[in-house]
Amino acid sequence: xxxxxxxxxxxxxxxxxxxxxxxxxxxxxxxxxxxxxxxxxxxxxxxxxxxxxxxxxxxxxxxxxxxxxxxxxxxxxxxxxxxxxxxxxxxxxxxxxxxxxxxxxxxxxxxxxxxxxxxxxxxxxxxxxxxxxxxxxxxxxxxxxxxxxxxxxxxxxxxxxxxxxxxxxxxxxxxxxxxxxxxxxxxxxxxxxxxxxxxxxxxxxxxxxxxxxxxxxxxxxxxxxxxxxxxxxxxxxxxxxxxxxxxxxxxxxxxxxxxxxxxxxxxxxxxxxxxxxxxxxxxxxxxxxxxxxxxxxxxxxx
Amino acid sequence: xxxxxxxxxxxxxxxxxxxxxxxxxxxxxxxxxxxxxxxxxxxxxxxxxxxxxxxxxxxxxxxxxxxxxxxxxxxxxxxxxxxxxxxxxxxxxxxxxxxxxxxxxxxxxxxxxxxxxxxxxxxxxxxxxxxxxxxxxxxxxxxxxxxxxxxxxxxxxxxxxxxxxxxxxxxxxxxxxxxxxxxxxxxxxxxxxxxxxxxxxxxxxxxxxxxxxxxxxxxx
Numbered sequence: 001x002x003x004x005x006x007x008x009x010x011x012x013x014x015x016x017x018x019x020x021x022x023x024x025x026x027x028x029x030x031x032x033x034x035x036x037x038x039x040x041x042x043x044x045x046x047x048x049x050x051x052x053x054x055x056x057x058x059x060x061x062x063x064x065x066x067x068x069x070x071x072x073x074x075x076x077x078x079x080x081x082x083x084x085x086x087x088x089x090x091x092x093x094x095x096x097x098x099x100x101x102x103x104x105x106x107x108x109x110x111x112x113x114x115x116x117x118x119x120x121x122x123x124x125x126x127x128x129x130x131x132x133x134x135x136x137x138x139x140x141x142x143x144x145x146x147x148x149x150x151x152x153x154x155x156x157x158x159x160x161x162x163x164x165x166x167x168x169x170x171x172x173x174x175x176x177x178x179x180x181x182x183x184x185x186x187x188x189x190x191x192x193x194x195x196x197x198x199x200x201x202x203x204x205x206x207x208x209x210x211x212x213x214x215x216x217x218x219x220x221x222x223x224x225x226x227x228x229x230x231x232x233x234x235x236x237x238x239x240x241x242x243x244x245x246x247x248x249x250x251x252x253x254x255x256x257x258x259x260x261x262x263x264x265x266x267x268x269x270x271x272x273x274x275x276x277x278x279x280x281x282x283x284x285x286x287x288x289x290x291x292x293x294x295x296x297x298x299x300x301x302x
Numbered sequence: 303x304x305x306x307x308x309x310x311x312x313x314x315x316x317x318x319x320x321x322x323x324x325x326x327x328x329x330x331x332x333x334x335x336x337x338x339x340x341x342x343x344x345x346x347x348x349x350x351x352x353x354x355x356x357x358x359x360x361x362x363x364x365x366x367x368x369x370x371x372x373x374x375x376x377x378x379x380x381x382x383x384x385x386x387x388x389x390x391x392x393x394x395x396x397x398x399x400x401x402x403x404x405x406x407x408x409x410x411x412x413x414x415x416x417x418x419x420x421x422x423x424x425x426x427x428x429x430x431x432x433x434x435x436x437x438x439x440x441x442x443x444x445x446x447x448x449x450x451x452x453x454x455x456x457x458x459x460x461x462x463x464x465x466x467x468x469x470x471x472x473x474x475x476x477x478x479x480x481x482x483x484x485x486x487x488x489x490x491x492x493x494x495x496x497x498x499x500x501x502x503x504x505x506x507x508x509x510x511x512x513x514x515x516x517x518x519x520x521x522x
Contacts, residue, residue, distance in 0.1 A: 003410035010407060206391050209353070210452070211381035212408045213374070 007219065015223035018196065019231075029192045029228055033279065034235025036184045040177040041267075041275055042240055047170045049264055061132060061155070063141050065125040068151040075149030076123075082147065083127060087140065090128040096121040122151060134161060182282050185232065189225045189286025196224060197294035204298055214295065221291040222284055229283015233276040241266075303329040303460065303491055304350055309359030309369075311345050311515075319345040321515040323359075327493065329459070332486045334502050335495040336520070337512035343495035346512070347462045350493070351383050352376045363460070381409055384453030384490075386463035390445045392437040398448055399424065399433045405456045423451045427481065443474035450481065461485060463494045467501065479505055 019026045067076065083091035099121045104113040129140050137155055145153045197204070204217055248264055255262035267275075304327040311320040319342045327333050335343045348354040349361050352368050361368045363379065371379060392401055399420055406416035424430050427447040429440075437445055446466060453461060463482070467475035479501040486492055486507075496502070502509060509520040 006412065007410055010413075202391075203393055203395070206393060207404065207408060208377075209351075209380065209385055209391065210405045210408060211377045211379075211456075213377045216377075216408055 007216065011219035012223050014220040015227055018220070018224060019227060025192070026228065026231065029188060030231035030235045032188050033185055033229065033232025033283075034237075034239050036181045036188065037232060037236035037275065037279055038239035038243070040174055040181050041236055042243060043170070043177060044174045045240065045244075045267055047167065047174060048267075050170070051167055052265070053260075053262060061129075061137055061161070063127040063129065063137070063144065064154040065127055065144055065150060066152045066154075067123040067125075068149050069122055071123075071149030075147075079125070079144075079147055079149060082144070083125060087130050088127060089130045092126045094124045094126060096123050099124060182278070185229065185279060185282040186286035186289065188232075189228055189283040190290035191286075192228060193221050193225050193287040193290040194294050196221060197291055197298065201298050204295065208299070217295065218288075218291050222287050225287020225290075226280050226284040229279040229281070229286075230276060232283065233279030236275065236279070237272065303327055303331075303364060304493070305360075305362050306346075306349075307360040307362075309349065309356045309361055311342075311349060311354060312357045318515055320349075320356075320517075323515070323517045325510060325517060327491065329491055330486075330489050332482075332492045332505065332507035333494070334505075334507060334509045335493060335512065336497070336502070336509055341512040342515045343512055344464050347464050347493065347495060350460075350462060351385060352379055377408075381405070381456060382458050382460065384456070384458040384461040386446075386450050386453045386461065386466050388465040388468045390437075390449040392445060392448060392452075394436060394438050396436075397434050398429060398437060398440070401437060401448060402451050402455050405452060409456060420451075420455055423455045424448075426454075427451045443470050443477070446470060446474070446478060447481075450478065454485070458490070460491045461493070463492070463496075465495055465497070467496060467498050472500075475501065476504070 065079075067079070071079075080093070096119050100113060100116075100119050103109050103121070127140075127144070129137060131137060131140070141153045141155045144150060207217055244264055244266060252263050304325075306323050306325045309320055309323045310318065312318045323342075323346070335346060337343055345354060349356055350363060350368065352371055356369045359369070364382070366379065368379065393404070399417065402420040402424055403416050406419060407413075411419075421430065421433065424433055427450055429444060429447060429451065432440065432444065437448060440448060446469075450463075450466070453463075461482075466482075467478055470478070475498060479498070482492055482494065483505050486505075511518050511520045
């Protein structure tokens with residue numbers, strides 16, 4: 001056990017030493033990785049912020065139900081009873097007088113409503129069903145429309161659905177990009193480690209001759225790959241921090257134009273830890289693939 | 303300790319370096335391996351350390367069948383064998399002491415203990431004042447002694463030396479042979495491939511002669 005820890009300590013020390021004496025190469029590799037990782041992570045952050053905007057809006061779909069002007073009291077009571085059923089989350093009755101008052105309160109329409117001799121608006125219900133899927137909403141909406149005394153229903157969910165669909169595509173895109181850039185990360189790490197293995201050819205051959213196991217030879221390179229991945233993740237963090245600083249003001253300006261106090265939020269601790277963990281893992285993986293292959297090459301050309 | 307049973311080694315391309323060689327070397331023996339260059343001396347040493355595998359026949363070391371050793375087991379065999387190379391195979395990216403400490407690092411020794419042992423061996427080969435130097439700055443004889451120090455630092459039971467005095471003038475060569483005699487006296491088994499007739503007569507011991515891959519005993 002102590003020997004095992006000693007081996008790992010030694011390998012980590014060796015890896016850090018190699019990174020330090022080749023600081024410029026280390027920096028370039030970290031930057032290449034950082035730029036690659038910052039694309040999917042940036043998109044993820046952008047979407048997270050956009051989702052927050054969407055969350056602030058009433059994304060819940062609503063059904064507007066307009067009563068027939070000549071609906072009887074019994075019909076109105078039947079409709080009210082139907083809207084108390086458990087598949088309806090919330091239902092709010094808007095009498096036509098209230099609707100007209102709301103309309104009149106709005107500046108642009110005050111003149112028009114003032115000229116009306118009688119209230120042309122119907123009584124209405126704003127219904128929020130429990131279900132959110134399009135099919136269920138359509139079914140409820142159609143059911144309500146067929147009730148006696150109902151003039152019309154209007155399913156008010158299209159824009160919310162479109163936004164959700166767009167965000168879903170965005171999220172799929174993030175995973176797709178993340179997958180692609182994970183491969184890029186493995187390739188960058190693998191390439192960097194391959195160069196290291198070839199540069200240390202003599203050491204590997206001599207170590208073999210005096211009794212080094214495959215694992216012993218591989219270990220510093222794996223640490224090298226993992227550390228390189230970690231630095232890549234940190235570089236991505238740097239890239240995103242710079243991008244966030246540059247974008248913050250224009251975004252807040254745009255938000256103000258929309259009358260919102262929206263501002264960009266940075267990633268939380270768990271998200272940062274996950275990105276760093278994944279880049280470390282993929283750096284290690286690239287190193288493993290590369291060192292296993294390169295070691296055989298080095299020995300074949302002995 | 304070492305036995306060859308009808309061992310033949312043919313390299314890719316058809317060159318037969320060893321033909322039907324059988325021999326036995328006892329623990330604690332000092333054996334010289336002579337013969338013209340290309341006679342198969344290096345190949346014989348490489349077969350003992352599992353650097354090469356025989357085309358046919360059985361090589362065994364300390365009861366282990368080296369010719370069929372798995373790749374994973376080879377490092378543990380080599381940790382018990384000290385190897386001295388004609389071209390030294392030193393690492394020029396580190397100091398003298400770091401070269402010597404390498405086998406102990408590989409074996410997982412405590413760093414302080416390893417440095418202590420390395421220093422003792424460097425002292426024995428007379429390089430203690432060059433401990434921090436880069437091997438590039440050492441003379442040929444010093445490099446050879448450094449290579450010997452690295453081979454001995456893990457106190458192997460068996461030392462294989464391929465032309466250890468090949469490129470050295472007579473004075474250095476005598477020094478190195480004297481060191482080998484000391485190791486022989488403390489019980490190390492030594493197999494030394496060499497041209498150096500004077501060393502053989504000075505040290506005594508058994509001599510095996512290789513001629514075009516065939517082996518014969520030279521009467522003392």
